[in-house]
Amino acid sequence: MLFLEYPPCSTCKKAKRWLDDHGLLYEDRNIKTEPPTKEELSSWYRASGLPLKRFFNTSGVRYQALGLKDRLPTMTEDEQLTLLASDGMLVKRPLLIDGGRVLVGFKEPQWADLNTTKTEL
Numbered sequence: 001m002l003f004l005e006y007p008p009c010s011t012c013k014k015a016k017r018w019l020d021d022h023g024l025l026y027e028d029r030n031i032k033t034e035p036p037t038k039e040e041l042s043s044w045y046r047a048s049g050l051p052l053k054r055f056f057n058t059s060g061v062r063y064q065a066l067g068l069k070d071r072l073p074t075m076t077e078d079e080q081l082t083l084l085a086s087d088g089m090l091v092k093r094p095l096l097i098d099g100g101r102v103l104v105g106f107k108e109p110q111w112a113d114l115n116t117t118k119t120e121l
Contacts, residue, residue, distance in 0.1 A: 001026040001114075004036065004095040012094045015106035019096075024114060031095070035088030038081050044095070045081070048102035052080050055104060057092045 003019065003026040005012035019026055036044070045052055053072060057063055068090075072080065084090055096103040096111070103110055 002029060002095075002097040003027065004029045004031045004091070004093060004097075006031050006089070006093050009093055011106050015094045015096070015111070018106070018108065018111060022114070026096075031088040031091055031093055033088075036085060036091060036095075038085040041081050041084050041091075044097060044102045047100050048104065050102075050104060052077060055084060055092055056080075057090055060089055062087060062089045 001019075001024065003016065005016060005028065007013075007030060016028075041055065045055060048054075056068065056072070058069070063069075068083075075083070092104050094106055096114075098114060
């Protein structure tokens with residue numbers, strides 16, 4: 001599994017603690033210092049089945065400063081993916097990629113479906 005987080009984020013800390021408490025192995029990646037690429041985001045977006053807007057950190061300072069609430073509806077999918085890839089702080093976190101499964105944000109009931117046995121990376 002790939003776990004993308006912003007280490008100071010309290011929700012990310014909670015999610016990471018949950019993974020550790022359940023004995024799940026994962027590769028940890030700082031979303032600010034190593035943001036996802038456009039190709040990764042495109043792949044995860046398609047695999048998730050979620051609207052692309054769900055991948056934006058709508059409560060983030062950067063999102064608000066760029067006025068994205070009003071801009072996103074007029075942007076193409078390609079423009080949105082390019083923007084997301086330009087700054088990891090625009091991406092909703094944490095992100096957990098487990099094979100073809102993509103979880104955006106931490107909601108324990110969704111995460112509870114993860115394989116709770118230890119697996120190799």
